[in-house]
Amino acid sequence: MDEGDRMLKFHNFILIALFAGLSFGQNNEWRCFTYSESIAEMAQESDTIWLATSGGLIAYTTTTGLIRQYDRSNSGIPDNRIRCVTIASDGTKWVGTYFGLAACKNGAWEVFYKEDIGSGSNTIHCIIEGPDGSIWVGTYTGLYRYSASTWHEQEIGISELVWSDNISALAMDSSSNILAASEFGGIAKFDGTTWSSVSTSESCITNTVVRDLTVMPNGELWVGIQEGVTVINSQSCTTYTVDNSPLSSGWVSCIRQDSEGAIWLGCGSGFTIIYNEQWETLQIDSIDQFSNIVKGVAFAPEGNTWIGTAGGLVEMNNDKSFSRHKTSNSGLASNEMWSLDMSPSGKLWAGASLGFTSFDGQIWTSFNYMNSDMFTATPLNYGFSSDGSVWFATVQGLGRFGSNDSTFLTSSNSNLITSKIYDVAVDSHGIQWLATVAGPVKLNGTSCEKLTPYDTLGVDWQANCVAVTPDGKVWFGFEEEGVASFDGQNWQIFNQAKGDIRARRILSITIAPDGNPWIGMEWYGATFYHGNEWSKDTLSTTSFSSGTVRGISFDSDGTAWLATDGSGLVAVSGDGVATFNQGNSRLPEDRLWGVAVDSDDNIWLATRNNGIALFNEDGITLDAKQMPARRKSPSSSISIMQSRNKICFSLDENPNPSSGILEAQVIDLQGRFVAYFDVYEKQLKTEWTWNRKTKSGQDCVPGVYTVCVKEQHSSRPIAVSKLVLRPY
The missing domain is CATH 2.60.40.4070 (Immunoglobulin-like)
Known part of the structure; x- marks a missing residue:
């Protein structure tokens, strides 16, 4: 590709980035792969249950099992981390996220950020429809009402209440009064004109975290709190905890009543059913602790009970056994990503906070604390051997997946100098080079050698990253001392003190197609080595707002893709730089922890809290169940x-x-x-x-x-x- 073609491609980057921000219509350049098993809330619409999950909004049809996922890549949702969902009487879905509020009516999306609402925070905690069709929204910094296309802040101002502007729950009683609960236990009532206190009793609800409000047909107010559940009526205020009742646990996050009058309490460990003054406590899973954190209960028209948990969607059968229903579109163990890399065979490896996974284009294979002894800590980086073995670095040791076996090495069961390993690279001879807390390490079979690129005795240079060039030279990036190369005999050190590079802390090293290393730095962007020195034309805050680069990868055209911690995805082509972020594209988050490019030039991104994002500048047009493949440059227009x-x-x-x-x-x-x-x-x-x-x-x-x-x-x-x- 000549320079003119390269610059044309750069301009296409900009056009695509700007175009993606113009519409909330569905987008074919981005796709999200998330863990959507962690359910925060449920809303029911006939035979469809809407799930507010950590990986997007899920519509699950109970009669057919059809799953539809709405996320940053295909809808107007401002953030994949959904906190609450409410269905208004006109069918509008109101969706609260960590980064704004969205409303979807007849397929059209409208987004409200804190500037639109008048709030001091984008974090939405709860939503309810008022008696007049207005929408009430509880945020981290106050309560707001949306009516006639206008937002109104609600000044509650009741002196006797222990009140916080962090609104945690909303409800409406049979008299159409709006009930609002604050973080510290105060509950206020709005009758359409004025606010008043629901209860001022010191023995009732004070200095506790309110999780849910539900008004029963008999007028009783049930309040889910940190300690359990409180029942308020005109005569009394009674709190039930694990100490004075058969309640399964505290942290009651949802309270629902079924058609027979039974009250279901979703707790932090299982759930409790109260019927005819009889209490029954059930646990969903004896192993998976997250499946016992109940956040929602829905009663389907066909008679089944559906339970939303922090570990997934569960159907309760007539015999009180449970069936799991997977709602994620990936094998991720969580959306908090720590690592991502592509093996030479084209298999994607990704590490999350609760496990790691591989994806071969069709099948996700997951490794977590429940199904694998190999998961002892989240992989931070990966290395690939010519025999097909995959090595992964963790803070508890070094793991290896071979074709027929697997091992996990620590300082206790091997000759490793330390178990705290941050990166691993494998050279053409099969030698593993490790970046560890104790400095650079060479592992050759059972032989483990600590390397010393410095003269100061007794001081370890913590190595954060490592890469090997095609000629066998090994490059290490350090926590405070810059970067160094090792040719097997001699070290060459480049650091801030000597003026070689701008940063002390190096976060990533990648070898470019021309054989030269690129480094990602804290605060100072990225730079590359050429000839005998590092480029002084550092890609930093002059090109994008956050100069911290945590990952670098290259496509087949030689374009460098930088994963930044705060500025999104940066593409470097020729002399041009293009940035893709939440503001101008469908990228779900600007904090990126890793980037990998596959053989079809698909860009895979590890986001900090939103799972994996996939970007293809030419558009993803394959079926959603298949691996998206990039189309090569067309020969005509x-x-x-x-x-x-x-x-x-x-x-x-x-x-x-x-x-x-x-x-x-x-x-x-x-x-x-x-x-x-x-x-x-x-x-x-x-x-x-x-x-x-x-x-x-x-x-x-x-x-x-x-x-x-x-x-x-x-x-x-x-x-x-x-x-x-x-x-x-």
Whole structure:
């Protein structure tokens, strides 16, 4: 690729980034892979249960098992971490996240951030619809009401209440009064005109965390609190805890009553059913502690009970046994990512806070504390041997997956100098080079040698990262001393004190296609080595706001992709830099912990709290169950002209297909084929029209689509173009 092509690609980066921020329609350049088993709240709409999860909004149809996931890549949700969901009487889904509020009505999304609401925080805790159709929203910094397209802050101001602006729960009683609970136990009531205290008794609810509010048909107010549950009526206020009742545990997060009058209490360890003054306590799982943290209960029309837990969606059968229903679209153990890398065979390896996983394009294989002895700590980095073995560095030792066996080495069961290992690289001779808390280490079979690139005796240089160049030179990045290379005999040290590089702390090292190392630094961005020195043209705060780079990877064109801690994804091509962040793209989070590029130039990103994001600048058009593959640069382009009844397309160049036939495909932003047809026979015209109808004959909905032209029976496109279908 010449420099002109490289700069053209850079400009395409910018256009795509800007384009992605224009619409809340579905997007075919980004995809999220998340852990969506941790459920915070449930809302019911006929036979569909809406789940607020840590990995997106899940719509689960109980009668068919159909799962639909809404996240940053395919909806207007401002954050994948969903805290609450409410369905209004007009069908609007109101979704509260850690980073704003979203409303979806008839497929159209609207997002409200703290600036729109007037709040001091984007964190949404609870939502309820008022008697007049207004929407009440409890945030970290106050209570707000949305009515007639206007936000109103609610000043509660009751002196006798122990009150906090952190609104933790909302409810409405039979008299249409709004009830609001604060973090420290105060509960206030709004009758449409004024606020008053629900209870001022010191023995009732004070100085405790309120988790849920539910008003029963008999008028009693049930309050889920840290210690258990409190029942308030006109005569009394009674608190039930594990000490004075059969309650399974404290931390009652949900209170629901079924059609027979039984009250279900979701607790921090199992749940309790109260029926005819009889208490029954049930545990969902004796091993998986997260599945016993109950956050929601729903009663399906077909009679089944569905339970939302911190460990997944569970169906309670008639015999009181439990069936799990997976809702995640990945094998991730959590959304808190620590590492990500791509093996030479194309298998993705990703480490999360509660386990790690591999993905071969079809199957996710998970390793966690319940199913594998290999999971003792989260992998921080990976190394790959020529025999196919995968090595992973953890703070508790060094692991290896071989084709037929696996091992986990520590300082106790091997000759390792330390078990606290941050990175591993494997050279062409099969030697493992380790970045450890004790400094650089060479592991060759059972022989373990500590390396000393410094003259100061008794001081260890903590090594954070390591990489090996094609000529066998080993590069180490240190916690405070910069970067050094080792050729087997001699060390060469580059640091801030000598003016070689700007940073002391090096977080990542990657070998570029030209064989030279690039380093990611704390605060000072990234730089690369060429000739005998490091480039002084450091990519830093002049190019993107957060200069901390935690990962670097390269695509087949030589473009460097930088994972930054706060500025999102940065692409470096030629002399140009393009940034993709939450503001201008569908990236779910700007804090990235790693980046890997596969053989099809798909960009895989480890986000800090939002799982894995996948980016493909040419658009992801494969079925959602398949591994997205990047289309290579098309050889032709498409001209498009729209009119009321038809759209005219033409190829700017004659591709002269060997088969004699080209196919055109119109694809929506979910990757679904809307229309397709033959457009060209050899020696004939390269123009065609489309009547704006789907393959089933329906009028196509206005929006953004992709037009792809390819040779018949081929998967590689000859031309690709975006189509904004206008309404007429």
